[in-house]
């Protein structure tokens with residue numbers, strides 16, 4: 661994965677991240693991050709989410725498209741990625757002062773337990789093969805602070821047995837296993853949606869860790 665993403669980043673990083681266009685304009689690419697985040701937060705808000713607290717993590721940050729968007733809402737954003745070439749581009753294109761980019765070759769991410777108010781990831785888990793996809797999710801749950809949220813998406817299952825296999829390099833993380841992991845780590849499911857509406861159920865999850873009673 662490390663080699664694949666590094667090579668892809670050298671050839672055309674923005675199209676490796678968002679493959680619907682081959683010739684991204686950098687400003688439009690970053691603007692798409694702000695628009696995606698606005699849509700994700702609007703949906704999460706309907707389940708009670710609001711961007712509170714200071715620290716956010718963007719897992720699989722790529723060029724920092726979503727990390728830069730998150731920096732509008734949080735005082736300190738950490739973007740982590742497996743690819744040092746993606747991280748080099750993220751630093752080169754960074755537009756804000758409150759984002760830091762760090763390499764993570766695998767779990768655990770070197771951050772203390774329960775240290776982020778928002779743990780965020782989009783279009784990343786789908787690229788991690790089992791059982792590492794669930795290990796990565798478990799590590800993201802570990803990082804969620806009391807009162808904080810985890811907002812992530814991952815493909816879960818084929819809707820019908822007759823549906824084709826997911827595309828090359830796309831791996832499933834069955835929702836039952838995601839729920840079980842969340843429950844064992846003290847997180848509650850707040851909202852779930854099929855996102856986007858594809859034949860393979862690709863869910864976006866919003867989890868919450870309750871504040872502890874004093």
Ligand SMILES: C[S@@+](CC[C@H](N)C(=O)[O-])C[C@H]1O[C@@H](n2cnc3c(N)ncnc32)[C@H](O)[C@@H]1O
Pocket residue numbers: 661665676677678719720721722723724725726740741742743746764765766781782783784787788796
């Ligand atoms: C499709 S891109 C998405 C980037 C970013 N989330 C966005 O939406 O702009 C997937 C990113 O996940 C990173 N990635 C893949 N496997 C990873 C892993 N095991 N740990 C951390 N990052 C990973 C890749 O290097 C790549 O930058």
